[in-house]
Amino acid sequence: MIEILSASQSLGNSADKTFLLDLKDHRKAHIMGRLTTHVLDTMNGCPAAGMVVALYRLDGEAAELLKSLVLNHDGRADKPLLEGETLQAGRYRLVFEVAAYFRSRGVNLPDPPFFDSVPLDFGLADTESHYHVPLLASPWAYSTYRGS
Numbered sequence: 001m002i003e004i005l006s007a008s009q010s011l012g013n014s015a016d017k018t019f020l021l022d023l024k025d026h027r028k029a030h031i032m033g034r035l036t037t038h039v040l041d042t043m044n045g046c047p048a049a050g051m052v053v054a055l056y057r058l059d060g061e062a063a064e065l066l067k068s069l070v071l072n073h074d075g076r077a078d079k080p081l082l083e084g085e086t087l088q089a090g091r092y093r094l095v096f097e098v099a100a101y102f103r104s105r106g107v108n109l110p111d112p113p114f115f116d117s118v119p120l121d122f123g124l125a126d127t128e129s130h131y132h133v134p135l136l137a138s139p140w141a142y143s144t145y146r147g148s
Helices: 002-011 015-029 096-103
Strands: 034-041 052-059 064-072 091-097 116-124 129-138 143-144
Touching: 002 143, 015 096, 034 052, 034 091
Parallel strands: 034 129
Antiparallel strands: 052 064, 052 091, 091 116, 129 143
């Protein structure tokens, strides 16, 4: 990074300086804590594009909705669910609308479906860490783990 900085300063090129600022912002984003998710549709072997996901902060029995979103073409949120100051130590819940997603793909599910929504409760202890909560889902099974 020092060599790049020296070269950029000697060139005085504003595009090079912009690149350096972008590089610093990118590095900073990877240092601060964040929460991300990703869903893979294991029935069809693809990302779960269009699945609705809700994030809650838990306080005892109370659950406060922080955000609801639709996963992008890659089965991911477009940006971290929480990051920087919004990432606080505590208990959280992600709720994945699995049945609605599979119905939207034309899967004929029973009524009621085996899984309607999949809630995952988890804790965040280190606000400087990256917490990734992936879900592998079908209409009849799911699994999760702490990803990277």
